[in-house]
Every structure is written in C-alpha cells, then in structure tokens.
Amino acid sequence: MSRITLLALQVLVAVVTLALWQLFSTVPVFGKVLLPPFFFSNPVDVFSQIVKWFSSGVIWKHLAITLWESILAFVIGSAGGILVGFWFARQPRVAAVFDPYVKMVNALPRVVLAPIFALWFGLGVWSKVALGVTLVFFIVFFNVYQGVKEVPTTVLDNGRMLGMNERQLMRHVYWPSALSWMFSSLHTSVGFAVVGAVVGEYLGSAAGLGYLIQQAEGVFDVAGVFAGMFVLSAFVILIDMGVTMVEKRLLVWRPTAAARD
Amino acid sequence: MENSEPTAVALDKATVAFRLADGRVYTAVEQANLAVAHGEFVAIVGPTGCGKSTLLNVTAGLLKPAAGSARIFDKPLNGLNRDAGYLFQADALFPWKTAIDNVAIGLEIRGTPRTEALSRAQKWLTSVGLGAFANRYPHMLSGGQRKRVALAQVLIRDPKILLMDEPFGPLDAQTRQIMGNLLLELWSADRKAVLFVTHDLEEAIALADRVVIMSAGPSARIIGDWRITLPRPRDIAEVRMEKDFHALHREIWGVLKDEVMKGYVQSTQAGAA
Numbered sequence: 001m002s003r004i005t006l007l008a009l010q011v012l013v014a015v016v017t018l019a020l021w022q023l024f025s026t027v028p029v030f031g032k033v034l035l036p037p038f039f040f041s042n043p044v045d046v047f048s049q050i051v052k053w054f055s056s057g058v059i060w061k062h063l064a065i066t067l068w069e070s071i072l073a074f075v076i077g078s079a080g081g082i083l084v085g086f087w088f089a090r091q092p093r094v095a096a097v098f099d100p101y102v103k104m105v106n107a108l109p110r111v112v113l114a115p116i117f118a119l120w121f122g123l124g125v126w127s128k129v130a131l132g133v134t135l136v137f138f139i140v141f142f143n144v145y146q147g148v149k150e151v152p153t154t155v156l157d158n159g160r161m162l163g164m165n166e167r168q169l170m171r172h173v174y175w176p177s178a179l180s181w182m183f184s185s186l187h188t189s190v191g192f193a194v195v196g197a198v199v200g201e202y203l204g205s206a207a208g209l210g211y212l213i214q215q216a217e218g219v220f221d222v223a224g225v226f227a228g229m230f231v232l233s234a235f236v237i238l239i240d241m242g243v244t245m246v247e248k249r250l251l252v253w254r255p256t257a258a259a260r261d
Numbered sequence: 262m263e264n265s266e267p268t269a270v271a272l273d274k275a276t277v278a279f280r281l282a283d284g285r286v287y288t289a290v291e292q293a294n295l296a297v298a299h300g301e302f303v304a305i306v307g308p309t310g311c312g313k314s315t316l317l318n319v320t321a322g323l324l325k326p327a328a329g330s331a332r333i334f335d336k337p338l339n340g341l342n343r344d345a346g347y348l349f350q351a352d353a354l355f356p357w358k359t360a361i362d363n364v365a366i367g368l369e370i371r372g373t374p375r376t377e378a379l380s381r382a383q384k385w386l387t388s389v390g391l392g393a394f395a396n397r398y399p400h401m402l403s404g405g406q407r408k409r410v411a412l413a414q415v416l417i418r419d420p421k422i423l424l425m426d427e428p429f430g431p432l433d434a435q436t437r438q439i440m441g442n443l444l445l446e447l448w449s450a451d452r453k454a455v456l457f458v459t460h461d462l463e464e465a466i467a468l469a470d471r472v473v474i475m476s477a478g479p480s481a482r483i484i485g486d487w488r489i490t491l492p493r494p495r496d497i498a499e500v501r502m503e504k505d506f507h508a509l510h511r512e513i514w515g516v517l518k519d520e521v522m523k524g525y526v527q528s529t530q531a532g533a534a
Contacts, residue, residue: 152351152353154349154351154352154353155353155354155355155356157323157347157349157353158347158349158353158354158355159355160323160341161321161323161341161345161346161347162366162367162370162414162415162418163343163367163370163371163418164370165370168370172355172358172366172370173355176355176357177357180357252398253356253357253358253359253398253399253400254356254400255400255401
C-alpha cells in the first residue's frame with residue numbers, strides 16, 4: 001500500500017466515524033435519535049468547544065500544568081528507578097531482601113494511592129507528580145535492573161581484560177546497557193507519567209487537562225468531556241512523537257528489525 | 262625457553278575444578294604443565310569440552326586454579342593478567358560503541374587523550390583492513406569484520422601475551438584463512454607470545470610454532486607437544502599443501518583421533534544419562 005493510499009484510508013476512517021456520529025446524534029431515525037445529544041453530544045459542538053478553548057487561551061494554562069506534572073513525574077521516577085535499579089542489580093543480597101516488597105507495591109493499583117498523596121502533598125502539582133512517579137519508577141527500575149543483569153559475560157570479561165576498573169565498567173558497560181533497556185520502555189514510561197498526572201488531576205485539583213474533563217463532567221457538559229479527551233489524545237501523540245525522535249538519536253547503535261535480517 | 266628472556270606463560274601442575282549445582286566437584290583440567298616462551302606461538306588443540314578455554318581463562322586470570330600455579334613473566338599471577346590481551350570466541354565488542362570507539366577504548370581507559378586514542382585507533386582499523394568502517398556500529402558489520410575490530414581492540418593495547426579462544430570459530434572457511442593470514446602478518450611484526458585455542462588441527466599446525474594436544478575431559482591432561490618447524494612466513498592456504506605439513510598432521514592426528522572419539526562417546530553418554 002502506498003503512503004498516499006494509506007493516509008487517504010486513515011482519513012476516511014475519521015471522516016466516516018465523525019459523519020456517523022453527527023448524523024445519529026442530530027437526525028432522528030424512525031422518529032428516534034439514536035445518540036441522544038445529552039449523553040453523546042455531537043462533533044460540531046465538541047469541535048467548537050475545542051476552538052473556544054484555544055481562541056480564548058484558557059487551555060494553555062491547563063496544558064502547561066499537565067505537561068509540567070508529567071515532566072516532573074518522568075524525571076523523578078526515572079532518576080529513582082535508575083538509582084535503585086543499579087543498586088539492586090549490583091547488590092543481589094539487597095535485591096533478595098526487598099524483592100517481596102517491591103512485588104507487593106508494584107501489584108498495588110496506583111489509583112488507590114491518589115487520596116493518600118492528596119492528603120500528604122495537597123491538591124497542587126506535587127500530589128499528581130507523586131502518583132506519576134509511582135508509575136514511572138517501577139517501569140524504569142525493572143528495565144535498568146534487567147539491563148545491568150543482562151550484560152553478556154563475554155562483554156564484561158572483555159572490559160576487564162581491556163583494563164577497566166569498576167568505575168570504568170560502570171560507565172562503559174553497565175550504564176549503556178541499562179540505558180538501552182530503559183529507552184526501550186521510554187514510550188511506556190512517558191505515557192505513564194501523563195496517566196499519573198491526568199488521573200491525579202481528575203481526582204482532585206484546580207488545574208490541568210484532568211481537571212478540565214472532571215469539571216465538564218460535573219455539569220453534564222458532554223461536549224466538554226469529549227473535547228478534553230481529544231485535546232488529551234493529541235497531547236499524548238505529540239509527546240510520543242517527541243519520544244520517538246529522542247529514541248532514534250540515542251539508540252542508533254541498536255539493530256532495527258529490518259537491518260537484522 | 263632457550264633464550265634468556267623469562268617465560269611468558271608458565272602453568273605448573275594447574276588443576277581447575279568447578280562445583281556443580283548438585284554439589285559435586287567437576288575437575289575440568291588436571292595437572293597441566295605448559296610453558297610459552299617469549300614470542301612463541303602455541304596452539305592448544307583438543308576435543309570439544311576438554312577444557313582448552315579453561316586453561317586460557319586461568320592464564321588470563323579470569324579463573325583461579327584449584328591447585329598448582331600460573332606464572333607470567335616469572336611472577337605469580339594474582340588477579341587479572343595485565344600483560345595479556347584476550348580475543349574471545351563469542352562477540353565481545355561493545356555494541357553501543359562504533360568500531361573506532363571500540364578500538365580506542367583500551368587506550369582511553371588508560372588515560373590517553375581522546376584525540377590521540379582515536380587517531381591510533383584509526384591506524385589499527387586500517388591495518389586490519391577496516392579503515393573505511395570506523396563509524397559503523399558492530400551490528401552493521403559482518404562476523405569477519407567484527408573479529409577484525411576485536412583483533413584491533415586487543416592489539417592497540419600492545420599486550421605482551423595474546424590469548425585467543427577459537428577466535429575464528431564462527432567464521433566461514435575462506436574468512437578463516439584470510440583472518441589467519443592477517444593474524445600471522447600482525448604477529449610477525451612484533452612477535453608476542455600467543456596462546457591460541459582451537460579444535461581445528463590444520464589451523465593449529467598452519468599457524469603455530471608448537472601444537473599442544475589435550476585429552477578428552479573431564480580431568481583433561483596435556484598429552485602431547487609438537488614443534489612445528491614449517492618455515493615462516495607462511496601462507497595458511499599454501500602451507501597445507503606441503504609434504505611436511507601432511508607428515509605432522511598424520512602424526513598428531515594419530516594421537517588426537519582417540520581423544521576425539523573418547524570425547525564424542527562421553528558427550529553422547531552424558532546426553533543419554
């Protein structure tokens with residue numbers, strides 16, 4: 001399939017979906033509106049809501065807050081994951097002692113922590129960051145741990161025979177290996193940072209995309225809920241594209257699926 | 262040994278044993294005596310699983326012998342062997358570094374300034390025929406090219422002893438010959454002591470000054486030691502046509518054959534048990 005055909009088909013799916021939505025929510029079929037506007041709104045209203053947000057400029061503040069929370073959650077969660085991942089991988093005894101607790105905390109659905117974080121950190125930015133951190137931390141931690149553990153013995157022996165001391169092994173062998181594992185899960189961890197921020201906002205805040213959606217829902221403004229969802233999707237896709245660019249730069253040394261055969 | 266320089270490698274009754282998962286002790290190599298003179302090229306040949314690589318790892322200091330000792334230039338080996346460069350059987354390049362960075366790293370960690378390390382690495386890459394491939398990552402190189410980079414990576418540090426563990430094992434026959442000739446060419450420039458492990462007797466005779474034969478494991482021993490007097494410089498492909506080569510091959514193979522069969526029988530029994 002050529003690029004143009006593919007793009008045309010992709011656009012077609014969107015157009016048909018929106019058209020059907022608009023049709024069934026405005027035109028009665030056999031005297032009955034299949035998608036009552038109260039529950040489903042309609043694309044035109046949703047679109048005009050989005051336009052209103054952007055033209056009046058209110059949306060920027062909320063986007064900026066959500067972005068800021070996501071960035072903080074990602075940076076802090078990753079830093080913690082890297083540190084603890086390295087520590088556990090290099091100290092098997094510590095890892096063995098903490099293993100059941102790590103599993104326990106990781107098994108916990110993070111949403112239940114939101115009320116506690118709201119109590120501890122208030123309704124501002126930091127309770128959302130904390131929620132995002134608990135999500136990001138474990139992904140980065142497991143990957144870094146694995147990355148340090150999975151360095152091939154031969155590569156390690158080679159480093160030693162070339163005269164590397166522990167510090168140099170860390171820098172030239174363990175660190176790049178751990179980073180490559182971490183970057184391979186970059187999409188997931190960045191996505192989770194956003195999830196943490198938005199869910200936190202939804203559960204109690206005064207700003208952010210999650211807040212916007214929650215506010216609209218509170219007054220049965222379905223168009224507002226859908227508009228918030230669309231802005232959120234676009235926001236996540238933009239961030240994901242950024243991650244892909246970073247990934248391509250940092251992982252040039254890794255064979256791609258195509259180059260491997 | 263005849264010359265006045267100290268023996269590069271001297272293994273004295275070295276025994277290597279491992280504790281298995283079920284608690285039993287497996288003796289890989291028993292009472293191995295081996296001396297490699299300065300500038301001498303020694304090949305170790307033996308059936309699969311006889312502990313050739315084990316012996317190499319003892320010389321490298323990666324393994325400690327359970328009994329006996331290893332001496333390097335008349336000094337007891339304690340920890341890693343700092344005089345040795347090791348060419349591994351498996352891929353050991355750093356996949357996250359380009360070819361030139363892989364070669365330069367041995368100098369960089371020693372404190373050589375980066376620009377100097379890189380220019381010397383470029384020279385080494387050129388001398389192994391990869392001058393134009395400096396900025397490729399290992400996965401973009403063929404198996405033979407990766408071995409060339411690995412060879413440059415080891416040689417740039419100018420080790421006094423070169424340890425090679427079936428380095429050309431995974432390569433195809435033609436590439437092996439080319440690599441063998443390259444190795445001899447580089448080696449003849451400054452004659453390091455070489456300990457070269459292989460299961461290929463022809464390769465061993467074509468390359469080495471001495472061929473050492475090991476018995477089938479467990480408790481493998483050194484059971485034969487031949488001096489290869491074929492004239493140098495040699496061409497790996499052509500030396501195999503010579504009459505002396507055939508005579509040596511027949512003589513050594515007579516000893517090796519029984520061990521190879523023993524090793525084969527043991528491996529099939531181990532599989533059945």
